Amino acid sequence: MEDFLGENPHKKLIKELVEGKRFAVQLQSLLKQPNESVLADELIRKIWGSFTQAITVLNSLGNSDNSLTQSQIEEVDQPNSGSELKKKKKEKQDRRGCYKRRKTSGSWMRESETMNDGCAWRKYGQKKILNSKYPRCYYRCTHKYDQECRATKQVQIIQKNPIMYHTTYFGNHTCNSIKIPKHTYNSQFNHAMVNHSDSTVLKEEEEEESKGQSDNASSVVDSNLWQDFMPSSPSAHDSTLAANYNAAYYEEIISSRDMEDLAKFGEIEAIEFC
DNA sequence: TTAATTTGACCAAC
DNA sequence: GTTGGTCAAATTAA
Numbered sequence: 001m002e003d004f005l006g007e008n009p010h011k012k013l014i015k016e017l018v019e020g021k022r023f024a025v026q027l028q029s030l031l032k033q034p035n036e037s038v039l040a041d042e043l044i045r046k047i048w049g050s051f052t053q054a055i056t057v058l059n060s061l062g063n064s065d066n067s068l069t070q071s072q073i074e075e076v077d078q079p080n081s082g083s084e085l086k087k088k089k090k091e092k093q094d095r096r097g098c099y100k101r102r103k104t105s106g107s108w109m110r111e112s113e114t115m116n117d118g119c120a121w122r123k124y125g126q127k128k129i130l131n132s133k134y135p136r137c138y139y140r141c142t143h144k145y146d147q148e149c150r151a152t153k154q155v156q157i158i159q160k161n162p163i164m165y166h167t168t169y170f171g172n173h174t175c176n177s178i179k180i181p182k183h184t185y186n187s188q189f190n191h192a193m194v195n196h197s198d199s200t201v202l203k204e205e206e207e208e209e210s211k212g213q214s215d216n217a218s219s220v221v222d223s224n225l226w227q228d229f230m231p232s233s234p235s236a237h238d239s240t241l242a243a244n245y246n247a248a249y250y251e252e253i254i255s256s257r258d259m260e261d262l263a264k265f266g267e268i269e270a271i272e273f274c
Numbered sequence: 275t276t277a278a279t280t281t282g283a284c285c286a287a288c
Numbered sequence: 289g290t291t292g293g294t295c296a297a298a299t300t301a302a
Binding site for chain 1 (some may be wrong): 281
């Protein structure tokens with residue numbers, strides 16, 4: 001297999017993923033201490049960077065439909081100038097409805113009490129869906145054009161009382177769109193506050209619901225922010241359980257298998273758990 | 275003024 | 289012919 005940017009891609013992939021996990025462990029420890037939000041912000045950025053790198057490496061492997069070309073990856077690393085963006089936008093004009101219907105492969109779903117996942121989304125459409133009580137809303141990453149991020153999601157209310165959203169994600173974020181909480185962490189991991197307001201999907205529905213749910217909204221938002229970093233097990237999609245991740249969980253996800261892989265390459269030093 | 279949302283149109287897939 | 293995903297002009301909010 002060819003080297004990726006001068007490094008074995010398998011090795012680099014594992015390295016990035018394990019580094020991401022290591023930063024997460026450090027962050028978890030940090031959040032137990034008060035007044036450490038600045039360091040926490042920095043760690044979140046590192047985690048984000050590691051996963052973004054990992055995605056980039058994955059894209060460099062194979063020729064699946066989900067892979068970006070090398071030139072596209074380079075575009076992500078080196079955002080377009082304004083004139084190039086305008087040119088690209090112009091090329092996209094008069095192409096309404098020109099699309100390939102999505103396949104469900106390469107997507108993942110989540111059900112939660114909020115739409116908030118800590119990322120910046122822009123709504124671009126809403127549709128009444130056949131045999132569905134509520135419309136489906138379509139979101140793309142806010143940085144679709146400035147960072148060529150192709151992540152999209154579809155959000156649909158599946159029930160009320162309590163309100164539940166069914167969200168389907170397509171594609172990974174290749175941008176830095178995650179909204180870092182600004183000095184609003186509480187001492188407990190599961191109470192980090194996110195100053196990100198949801199866009200107004202189904203405003204009336206939400207306003208109605210918010211009357212009775214505003215008190216617990218922040219903790220729900222917190223757990224959802226972290227779900228993006230968690231494995232896609234069913235339990236991780238349960239917002240209540242997700243809010244209760246703890247140090248033991250992190251020790252579990254940084255498994256011995258990771259260590260074996262790393263030992264194979266002899267590149268990463270041992271990780272100490274807090 | 276800029277950015278985000280709404281909404282009707284478009285069209286490939288079914 | 290119907291449905292669902294996307295675009296982009298118009299509208300609204302910050």
